[in-house]
Amino acid sequence: MSICSKIAFLTLALAASLAAQETALDASNSVKIDLPSDAPLNLISTTMGDSRATSRGGAIVLDLHMGLTLRNSGGRHIRGVTLLITAQEFAPGGKGSVARPSIDVPPGENFTLPVDIRLVRPVRETAGPLVRVQLDGVLFDDLSFYGPNKLNSQRALTFWEVEAQRDRAYFRHALQAKGQPGLQQEILASIARQSDRPQLDVSLSRNGRAVGSIVGSAVPGTDRMAQFAFLTLPDAPVEPLEGWAMISGNEARSPQIEVLNKSARPVRYVEVGWLVKDKQGHEYLAGSVPASESVMVLPAGQHARLRQDTALKFTRAGRPIEIDSMTAYVSQVEFADGKVWVPSRRDLDSSPLLRVTAPSPEEQRLADIYSKKGLAALVTELNRY
Amino acid sequence: MTHPREHDLALLAGGEAGPVRRFLLGRHVRNCADCHRRISEYHEMRDHLAEIELPPDLAGANWNFLAAEMRANIRLGLEAGACVRTTQIPRRRNLRPAVAFACVLLLAGAAELLRDARPHRPATANSAPVLQSTVSGVELRDGPSSLTLLNHHGITVNQTVSARGDMEARYIDSDSGSVTINNVYLQ
Numbered sequence: 001m002s003i004c005s006k007i008a009f010l011t012l013a014l015a016a017s018l019a020a021q022e023t024a025l026d027a028s029n030s031v032k033i034d035l036p037s038d039a040p041l042n043l044i045s046t047t048m049g050d051s052r053a054t055s056r057g058g059a060i061v062l063d064l065h066m067g068l069t070l071r072n073s074g075g076r077h078i079r080g081v082t083l084l085i086t087a088q089e090f091a092p093g094g095k096g097s098v099a100r101p102s103i104d105v106p107p108g109e110n111f112t113l114p115v116d117i118r119l120v121r122p123v124r125e126t127a128g129p130l131v132r133v134q135l136d137g138v139l140f141d142d143l144s145f146y147g148p149n150k151l152n153s154q155r156a157l158t159f160w161e162v163e164a165q166r167d168r169a170y171f172r173h174a175l176q177a178k179g180q181p182g183l184q185q186e187i188l189a190s191i192a193r194q195s196d197r198p199q200l201d202v203s204l205s206r207n208g209r210a211v212g213s214i215v216g217s218a219v220p221g222t223d224r225m226a227q228f229a230f231l232t233l234p235d236a237p238v239e240p241l242e243g244w245a246m247i248s249g250n251e252a253r254s255p256q257i258e259v260l261n262k263s264a265r266p267v268r269y270v271e272v273g274w275l276v277k278d279k280q281g282h283e284y285l286a287g288s289v290p291a292s293e294s295v296m297v298l299p300a301g302q303h304a305r306l307r308q309d310t311a312l313k314f315t316r317a318g319r320p321i322e323i324d325s326m327t328a329y330v331s332q333v334e335f336a337d338g339k340v341w342v343p344s345r346r347d348l349d350s351s352p353l354l355r356v357t358a359p360s361p362e363e364q365r366l367a368d369i370y371s372k373k374g375l376a377a378l379v380t381e382l383n384r385y
Numbered sequence: 386m387t388h389p390r391e392h393d394l395a396l397l398a399g400g401e402a403g404p405v406r407r408f409l410l411g412r413h414v415r416n417c418a419d420c421h422r423r424i425s426e427y428h429e430m431r432d433h434l435a436e437i438e439l440p441p442d443l444a445g446a447n448w449n450f451l452a453a454e455m456r457a458n459i460r461l462g463l464e465a466g467a468c469v470r471t472t473q474i475p476r477r478r479n480l481r482p483a484v485a486f487a488c489v490l491l492l493a494g495a496a497e498l499l500r501d502a503r504p505h506r507p508a509t510a511n512s513a514p515v516l517q518s519t520v521s522g523v524e525l526r527d528g529p530s531s532l533t534l535l536n537h538h539g540i541t542v543n544q545t546v547s548a549r550g551d552m553e554a555r556y557i558d559s560d561s562g563s564v565t566i567n568n569v570y571l572q
Contacts, residue, residue, distance in 0.1 A: 059529060087532050094525050094532040099566040114558060114565060116535035118521070151570075160566075194543075202546045203517035206571055255548055274548070287546035308548035310571075358543040361555055361564040368557045 031066065032129035039135055040074030040146055041081070044110055055123065062119040062130060069112045077141040078105040079161050082153035084136040087119050097136060097151050101160035102362045104141070104385055141385075143338075155269060155340075159332055162340050164362030170345045171366060172382050180375055187370045187378060194359055194367060200276075200284045201315045223248045228257060228274075231329035233347040237263035238270050238330050241303070243289075250320035252276070253311040255289045257328060260303050267298040269334035272306060275327040275356055276314065284321070285357050287312060288331060297336065329353065388420055389413060398427030516552050516571040518544045523552045523569040534567035 030051075035043055049065035072078050082099040098115050105111050117131060137147030139157035147153060175183040228243035243257030255274065261267045271290040277283045289306050298304045314321040329351070333341040348354040359367070370378045389397075389410055396402040397410045414420045514527040522535040523544070534554070536542050542556040550571035558565050 096534045096569040100563055102564050114537045116537050118533040118535055121530040201518050203515055204546055205513050205515045206550055287548055289548045310548050310550055358545055365564050368562060
């Protein structure tokens with residue numbers, strides 16, 4: 001065999017090997033999409049884009065880039081949708097959700113929801129679809145809800161919708177009170193806050209210490225019980241009384257916060273926002289401490305304790321953030337009748353919360369419209385509904 | 386009975402054993418017929434040697450002078466040897482120990498590398514499912530398996546975590562301009 005023949009043979013062998021390692025996925029076999037027959041949504045089409053399965057050593061990597069085109073087949077405007085994603089074969093117990101809040105889809109209109117997933121697992125034979133997509137909930141413009149609600153999507157979609165109504169009203173008021181220059185000033189301030197907002201990378205584990213994939217992400221430290229300081233929001237129906245968490249370096253574990261329902265109505269869900277300050281005085285939104293039970297009842301004037309048995313480890317740009325102090329504030333309350341409370345813009349403005357906390361999905365969307373399409377498009381959008 | 390050594394008997398016969406040695410050997414020889422006979426043989430040999438005529442050049446030799454000269458030569462030789470020993474002698478460097486040591490180090494290093502590369506059970510702390518924010522999205526890792534909800538087109542996101550055990554990433558879909566919220570749950 002000549003040298004040229006050998007090179008050609010090796011090239012063909014390499015190409016065959018690569019072809020065996022990477023294959024395009026067949027949508028009909030790899031993904032199962034379940035929509036109830038009585039759902040107010042119809043699946044119009046599914047695209048798989050450049051979804052691929054790749055073999056790497058002893059593992060298989062599945063990159064799914066789907067686009068689900070859905071149609072509002074009901075009679076009301078849809079304000080939000082949540083899909084439940086399960087991949088039980090790949091990560092035991094692993095599930096996720098893809099939600100699209102802050103939308104306004106009239107009856108008969110289509111919209112597309114992207115679902116981008118990466119699954120890594122050891123190579124083994126499996127039967128059936130790799131991923132299952134189910135409808136978990138649909139929220140309508142009158143805040144009514146449809147769906148199995150396995151992920152408490154009704155509550156999440158309702159909170160996002162109430163925040164959206166609050167922020168749309170705020171920017172509309174700025175437009176009415178100060179004209180387009182006033183609206184422009186407000187939206188530019190929002191964009192500046194979003195770009196300046198410090199964010200943390202967090203790893204979270206249950207029943208023990210959090211672990212991180214970043215080498216050197218741990219700060220050696222001794223355990224200490226740290227108490228929360230509280231930001232009191234005047235209009236909040238629930239007041240935090242006392243709370244603490246175990247702190248060790250850049251890790252916080254097992255937060256507990258006692259709250260008092262100071263309203264006249266029973267409450268079935270409370271969530272407390274959690275801020276941490278590092279040794280240099282920088283303050284970050286660490287996360288939230290929700291009620292332990294998905295359904296709780298806290299009568300008027302009664303106490304309850306929010307308790308979670310998880311460990312969170314904080315880093316920023318790969319470096320551990322050593323926790324110096326913690327602050328908490330009531331961020332969400334759901335009453336027994338399904339009505340919800342979120343901090344008002346005045347509450348946010350009169351505290352460091354507006355600077356530290358994430359903007360609502362609607363504020364994020366309005367800022368994006370201004371950035372890409374300009375002030376006129378933002379005004380048109382605010383006048384739509 | 387233990388007999389004295391041959392050279393002790395020879396020294397006794399020649400009258401060159403020390404006083405204590407001579408006493409002890411003498412007592413043994415008086416009671417031992419064999420050793421007494423060996424002493425007699427040594428005496429006969431000495432008498433015989435004395436009767437032998439020496440060569441002419443040694444006939445008038447001064448034996449004490451010869452002994453002193455020999456002693457001086459021996460000392461001279463010893464001192465010369467000492468001088469030679471203090472001189473640095475360039476020696477050919479022996480690389481074998483270094484090569485052997487390097488081989489041992491190489492073997493130990495390879496063993497360590499192979500030990501780390503071998504698939505093994507992760508530490509207890511790492512075996513629990515972990516939820517974390519990454520550049521590409523929110524990842525749930527459980528041993529060798531992982532589930533990641535990716536940020537569509539890698540757009541900047543706002544990520545928040547709930548101590549209940551879930552993590553959320555929000556991003557603007559560049560196609561539709563709508564906000565999409567991915568959430569991954571730690572079970």
